[in-house]
Amino acid sequence: MSKEITSREKDYSQWYNDLVLKGSLADYSAVRGCMVIKPYGYALWENMRDVLDKMFKDTGHVNAYFPLFVPKSLFEAEEKNAEGFAKECAIVTHYRLKNDPNKPGKLMVDPEAKLEEELIVRPTSEAIIWNTYKGWIQSYRDLPLLINQWANVVRWEMRTRLFLRTAEFLWQEGHTAHATKEEAIIETEKMLHVYADFVENWMAVPVIKGVKTANERFAGAEDTYCIEALMQDGKALQAGTSHFLGQNFAKAFDVKFSDKTNKLDYVWATSWGVSTRLIGGLVMAHSDDDGLILPPRIAPLQVVIVPIYKGDEEKAMISNTVEPLLKELKEMGIRVKYDDNDNNRPGWKFAEYEMKGVPVRIAIGARDLANKVVEVARRDTKTKLTVDVNGLSLYVKELLEEIQVQMFNKAKAYRDEHITKVDSWDEFVHVLDTKTGFVAAHWDGTPETEEVIKEKTKATIRCIPLNNEQEEGVCILSGKPSKERVLFARAY
RNA sequence: CGGGAGGUAGUUCAGCCCGGUAGAAUACUUGGUUUGGGACCAAGGGGUCGCAGGUUCGAAUCCUGUCCUCCCGACCA
Numbered sequence: 001m002s003k004e005i006t007s008r009e010k011d012y013s014q015w016y017n018d019l020v021l022k023g024s025l026a027d028y029s030a031v032r033g034c035m036v037i038k039p040y041g042y043a044l045w046e047n048m049r050d051v052l053d054k055m056f057k058d059t060g061h062v063n064a065y066f067p068l069f070v071p072k073s074l075f076e077a078e079e080k081n082a083e084g085f086a087k088e089c090a091i092v093t094h095y096r097l098k099n100d101p102n103k104p105g106k107l108m109v110d111p112e113a114k115l116e117e118e119l120i121v122r123p124t125s126e127a128i129i130w131n132t133y134k135g136w137i138q139s140y141r142d143l144p145l146l147i148n149q150w151a152n153v154v155r156w157e158m159r160t161r162l163f164l165r166t167a168e169f170l171w172q173e174g175h176t177a178h179a180t181k182e183e184a185i186i187e188t189e190k191m192l193h194v195y196a197d198f199v200e201n202w203m204a205v206p207v208i209k210g211v212k213t214a215n216e217r218f219a220g221a222e223d224t225y226c227i228e229a230l231m232q233d234g235k236a237l238q239a240g241t242s243h244f245l246g247q248n249f250a251k252a253f254d255v256k257f258s259d260k261t262n263k264l265d266y267v268w269a270t271s272w273g274v275s276t277r278l279i280g281g282l283v284m285a286h287s288d289d290d291g292l293i294l295p296p297r298i299a300p301l302q303v304v305i306v307p308i309y310k311g312d313e314e315k316a317m318i319s320n321t322v323e324p325l326l327k328e329l330k331e332m333g334i335r336v337k338y339d340d341n342d343n344n345r346p347g348w349k350f351a352e353y354e355m356k357g358v359p360v361r362i363a364i365g366a367r368d369l370a371n372k373v374v375e376v377a378r379r380d381t382k383t384k385l386t387v388d389v390n391g392l393s394l395y396v397k398e399l400l401e402e403i404q405v406q407m408f409n410k411a412k413a414y415r416d417e418h419i420t421k422v423d424s425w426d427e428f429v430h431v432l433d434t435k436t437g438f439v440a441a442h443w444d445g446t447p448e449t450e451e452v453i454k455e456k457t458k459a460t461i462r463c464i465p466l467n468n469e470q471e472e473g474v475c476i477l478s479g480k481p482s483k484e485r486v487l488f489a490r491a492y
Numbered sequence: 493c494g495g496g497a498g499g500u501a502g503u504u505c506a507g508c509c510c511g512g513u514a515g516a517a518u519a520c521u522u523g524g525u526u527u528g529g530g531a532c533c534a535a536g537g538g539g540u541c542g543c544a545g546g547u548u549c550g551a552a553u554c555c556u557g558u559c560c561u562c563c564c565g566a567c568c569a
Contacts (some may be wrong), residue, residue, distance in 0.1 A: 013563070084569065124569085158493065158567050165568080218569040226569090241569065273569095308528050347529035355531095365528055373529080452535060474521095 005355075007289045012233045019081040019283050020162045023292040023356050033167030034227040035269070039274070040356065043300035045170065045276060049150065049319035051202050052172065052274070053267040059173060061146040066128050069119035070151070074127045078252035084219020085123045088156040090167075090231040121154040124423050125466065126220065126245075126271060129175045130270045137177060145177040161286040163280030164237075164492050171275030177267040179259065181246070185223075191272040192225040195240035196347040202269050203278065204295035204408040205229050205285045206415045207239055208438070208487065210463025215447050222246035228462045228487070230415045231284040236435025236462045236489035239281050242272035258434065259445060280492075285411050286380075292357025293380050296400040296409050303329060303396060308346045309364030315340065318364055321389065336398070354379060359403050362395060369484075380407055428488070430477050432459050438489045442482035446477035453477055458486045 005022060020026050024040030037045065053063070069092060076082040096113030100106040122128065129147075132309055137145060154168045174191060178184040192209055199205050199324040207227035221243035229239045250256070250266035253443025286293040296302050305322055310317040317415040322338055329336045339349055346363065352363055363375040374392060378382045380403050387395055422428045431439050443449060443461065453461050453476075464486045473482045 011563090017562080030560070032560065081569095088568070094546060153502095154569080159502045159565090212569080217568070225568065238569085243569080310527060314527095345527050345529090347527085349530085350528095351524080363528070385532080385544075 004289060005289055006019040006390065008232065009181045014423050015289070016280075016284060017162060017285050020280075023283075025279065025283070025292075026162050028162075031155055031167075035166050037170075041279065042298060044279060044282075044294070044298060045298065048198075048202070048278060049172070049366070052198055053148075053150075055198060056148050056172075056174065059146075059190060059194060061148045062175075063149060064147050065149055065151065066132065068122055070122050070125070072118045072120055074131050075120045078220050080248070081124075081220030085155070085326060088122040089123055090154045090156055091271040092121065096402055122151075122269075123153055123155045123272075125149065125173055126150070126175065126249055127253075130249040130269070133177055133267075134176075134253050134255045137255055137257050140179050140257055143177055143179045143267065144183065146174075146187075147176065148172055148174040151187070154359060161280070161320065163283070163492075165277070169276050171273050173271060176270045177255065178269070179257065181268050182258075184246075184270050185244050188223070188225055188242045188270045188272070192227065192240070192242040193353055195272070195274055196227050196241065198274075199229065199239055199278070199281075200408065202295070202297045203285075204411060205239070205281060206298075206408065206412040208463060208465055210465040210468075210487065212230055212241075212424075212462045213447070213450055213465060215450050216460060216462075218243045220245060220248050221271075222248070225466075226463050227355055228438075228489075229281050230418055230437060230489075231281070231492070232414070233284070234418060234490075236438065236487075236491040237277075237281045237284070238462070238491065239274070239278060239332060240274040243270060245269035245271060253481070261448070274389055275340050286407055287357065291355035292314055292381075293407070294357035294359060296404045299337065299357065299359055301353075301358050302334050302400055303360045303362060304349075304353045305336065305362045306346050306349045306353075306365065307338075307340050308363055310366070311425055311462060312368050317366070317369060319412060321369060322364065325389070325392060329396060331361065332393060334393075334397060350377075354410070360399060361465045362370060362392075362396070378403060380410075393425045419487070425476050429457060430488065432457055432488070436490070438462065438487045440485040440487055441476045442484075443486050444472035444478045444480035444482055446478075449475060449477050453488070457488075457490075459490050462487045462489050462491060 005018045008015045023415065024038050025044065025206050026038055027036040037252050060438050068293050093115055094109050094113050096106040099431060100108040134147060136142060145330065152168055152170050157167055157270050160166050169203045176187050178187060196209050199207050199464045206330040209227055212224040212226055218241060223244040225242045226238055226415040227240045229237045231237055247266040247268060255267050256264045258264055283292060286295065307315060307318040307322065309318055319340060326336060326338050350361065353445050358381060359379050361377040363377065374389060374390045375384055376387045418435065419440055420431045420435060420437065421440045422431055428439055428441055450461055468484045470484050475481065475482050
């Protein structure tokens with residue numbers, strides 16, 4: 001078979017690409033920097049989306065949809081935000097094509113169809129949303145306004161990578177408005193915890209919750225909270241962000257409300273988002289050289305049953321045993337598939353489902369039938385066990401839960417081993433270059449120092465962890481006093 | 493956007509240097525034998541060689557432009 005995967009050791013980037021492409025998650029497209037999410041990858045996204053959507057609704061949010069295009073005048077209203085995104089915007093300047101008089105059969109942009117005002121394809125939706133909120137908010141009775149949207153956004157990236165950084169990607173963006181600063185900060189933190197809960201308990205990827213430094217902060221935000229995950233190559237990945245926007249957007253879009261004493265004030269805002277980038281993180285956090293390893297709770301397919309037979313008679317006998325089992329598993333809410341396709345032999349199917357990261361595989365042949373057992377194989381550990389058909393569905397249900405927990409524990413153990421405290425510059429550089437991962441070090445708190453460290457080592461401050469331990473120390477670069485360690489890493 | 497590599501059958505690639513009208517493996521179709529870790533035999537179908545120009549009697553091959561992808565860098569909430 002040609003479906004060979006480059007090993008992580010040989011070429012980590014290529015390994016990642018192989019998994020995404022050969023695991024049928026996504027494909028390249030004819031558009032620079034844009035990918036096609038294939039059905040299997042989209043099923044994964046749908047599962048993630050459904051869980052998150054429920055979490056948002058359980059915390060009082062509702063969904064809405066805002067336009068893809070943002071008039072330039074609105075876009076530039078919040079200056080810092082506009083500046084932050086200016087270099088990566090796609091812009092619509094015309095609205096019509098016409099036949100090219102010089103090239104029969106070809107089209108050209110009609111110069112007479114130039115838009116009076118250019119439209120920015122949203123890189124994020126704060127501008128259009130806050131322009132809308134202005135009309136929706138008059139009184140404290142209209143607050144809080146808790147809205148989320150599932151959408152695509154476009155950021156014209158110079159260098160793209162499947163899922164991790166594409167020109168167009170899918171995400172959700174929550175945009176909330178509050179009467180008080182305190183309430184907005186609580187919202188910002190609440191959604192960060194929702195993200196952490198989702199990524200850890202559903203995707204089995206451990207994260208560190210923290211706050212970004214000024215350099216890494218979202219343009220237009222007062223504070224950016226984030227969850228940071230660690231990939232198997234020791235690089236960090238920002239998995240989600242939640243921003244406390246202060247009154248910046250309210251002021252830029254003139255969104256005021258009357259409080260109970262009839263006093264006018266600007267509202268307080270938050271925004272928060274996670275994207276299809278999470279899929280890239282999922283792939284890199286768990287998978288191995290044989291293919292994807294997906295956590296059961298969000299795997300499109302949790303269990304696959306492969307029959308092993310000689311002739312139609314045996315196949316029919318196996319199917320007789322499998323059918324009730326299939327029904328039972330489905331009734332338990334387990335996503336299961338019986339692959340009785342004749343076109344491929346069992347060995348081929350084994351390899352294929354391993355590539356796709358299906359958590360549990362059940363193989364059943366004539367020998368098993370006689371003994372009333374099946375072979376149960378785990379994708380995460382690649383171990384196989386013989387299990388009684390009797391009580392199998394309950395066993396599988398429990399096994400799925402166990403796999404979920406073990407995947408998280410394994411990833412967490414790796415992550416925890418890769419948080420290294422260092423107290424000198426030499427040590428700092430050495431750990432970054434050899435052990436990799438997060439490096440916990442003292443920093444003098446200035447953007448200048450952060451910038452120099454980035455230039456010298458390519459490591460950035462991923463975050464200042466929430467509830468960070470306070471500890472006297474000196475900055476690894478400047479030697480100036482510091483009260484706490486921050487987490488550095490090279491990042492995606 | 494800079495440096496490097498690449499684009500030829502669904503896929504992986506050979507052919508290109510030295511121009512003569514496209515090939516392998518695998519996948520696919522049909523039939524048969526098979527089936528406990530990516531099966532075997534036989535027959536068959538499938539490519540305007542990324543696209544557009546140019547040179548030439550003749551271009552996958554040489555030249556120019558352009559699009560897409562990968563790797564490294566710059567850039568990136």
